Amino acid sequence: MLTNALSASISSDYFTGRLRRTDIFAGAFAAPTRNSFLNNIAVKYREKYFEAGGNLLYTVLNEKVLTGNSAHDLHKFAGGFSFSAQPIQSLPLKLRGFYQHIFRAPTFNDLYYTNVGNTDLLPERAEQYDIGLTMHVLSFYFIQSLDLTCDAYFNKVKDKILAVPRQNLFQWSEQNIGKVNIKGTDVAAHFRLMPMGIFRITSDLSYSFQQALDISDKNSTLYKTQLPYTPKHSGSADISINYKSFGLSWNLLFSSYRYRSGDPIPENLVQGFSTDDLSFNWSFSKSENADYKLTAEANNIFNTQYEIIRYYPMPRFNYRIGIIASFKK
Secondary structure: OOOOOEEEEEEEEEEEEEOOOOOOOHHHOOOOEEEEEEEEEEEEEEOOOEEEEEEEEEEEEEEEOOOOOOOOOEEEEEEEEEEEEOOOOOOOEEEEEEEEEEEEOOOHHHHHOOOOOOOOOOOEEEEEEEEEEEEEEEEEOOEEEEEEEEEEEEEEEEEEEEEEEOOOOOOEEEEEEEEEEEEEEEEEEEEEEOOEOOEEEEEEEEEEEEEEEEOOOOOOOOOOEEOOOOOOEEEEEEEEEEEOOEEEEEEEEEEOOEEOOOOOOHHHEEOOEEEEEEEEEEEEEEEOOEEEEEEEEEEOOOOOOOEEEOOEEOOOOEEEEEEEEEEOO
């Protein structure tokens, strides 16, 4: 703490990760070990209605394998800054934003997954810009509490890491997409209604728009086309009703159309979809030392036929029943 409003910190971390196989194919597996060193400097300024901060991170990744080729060592700087302000003190509305220059190192699966991994992958680098609003309201007509968020963002990505299926669902390829521009909007709402007698109702709503365009090669037929398997529109809705120890929930998921890898032509189109799920739970206790919850789920209740990956249909109507037991000491 430098002053009452200004603080700074310096931190260093080291951790290691290993991946091993124990089946009959273990002898030919790369068996990688990754040593990671993180060094970070951060500064934060905070007042009652305004705060801002920034950081600078230096990352070192060192990788070794028992067989085959290892990924390249990484030495990268990353950093950014953010702010949050409440412009009108009498309104529960906050303005926020951030800028980041970051990278994402390929994971062990990206690099070494059998017949899929690619040890020549470069780290995914991105410049991220975000501006958004948040609002928190209490006791508003029939609403007990309401939280709203809205963010608009623009990302400039280089060497984006993308996994796409090849000949079948079990053969994928990991590749770097040279340059990608991503812009989008995320909107979310969480609200709790005033108690209606012994009933309690909560809901979550979300919607995302994302345009992710490949701008690597102006001469390519894929120039300024949406990345494979990236829908422009997606979202969800959830409503939960609780009565004493009983709970009932309805959940909706939806996604617009998208294309598999290749040109955006009808043969590569993956249709959009929406699914509805219902779930029920009943909590009860048989003793002072144990709590139980009985659950039942009915998924895709309208038996919708849809695909996440082209030519590989997802399950239609299905159900599941279970019980959860929690034991106390």
